[in-house]
Amino acid sequence: KQEVTQIPAALSVPEGENLVLNCSFTDSAIYNLQWFRQDPGKGLTSLLLIQSSQREQTSGRLNASLDKSSGRSTLYIAASQPGDSATYLCAVTRNAGGTSYGKLTFGQGTILTVHP
């Protein structure tokens, strides 16, 4: 059974810092990995998706990397801002053929606080 772990569980940084969030997964047979953002009381917003054949994806100040063989992904946030404060979740899609690529397993998230 796929298990996804995110470290740290919570992170508090001053504005302007560059930071790294970590995600690890136990089964490397994944189709892709996604990073999401969740604001309090809200649904999830997709940030980045990395296919299993890719090494990284970038969007603005965000850069996500994937090392499928070691079961790890990182989300790098450059020049953090108070507006980045949210919970960040990673999720992996299983690659086992058929309709299994509809199955998504989430980590428990990292709560990020960026203070002015």
Next chain:
Amino acid sequence: EAQVTQNPRYLITVTGKKLTVTCSQNMNHEYMSWYRQDPGLGLRQIYYSMNVEVTDKGDVPEGYKVSRKEKRNFPLILESPSPNQTSLYFCASSLLGLRFYNEQFFGPGTRLTVL
């Protein structure tokens, strides 16, 4: 506006009283999915649907039913709710399913309390 809507947003009910949480998307998406979010357990997938009349179990399907009779709607049915189904529920959709590079859109959530 492209969106995923869920109703109701908040629901308090009693054990055993059947209920349905509706989910609708206006983006002509093929893939839809239901998740529950619980403190300490994170988000867990309940059921998903790759297209009309095609549904499959996620990691925690027990106690839930779904149907996909039309593309835009994917209702979640609790035939006999129990207190352990008290949770925050999210519906999501994407154009072509998780295999492809396409964003998954989430609804605003339904907070369900079963007494």
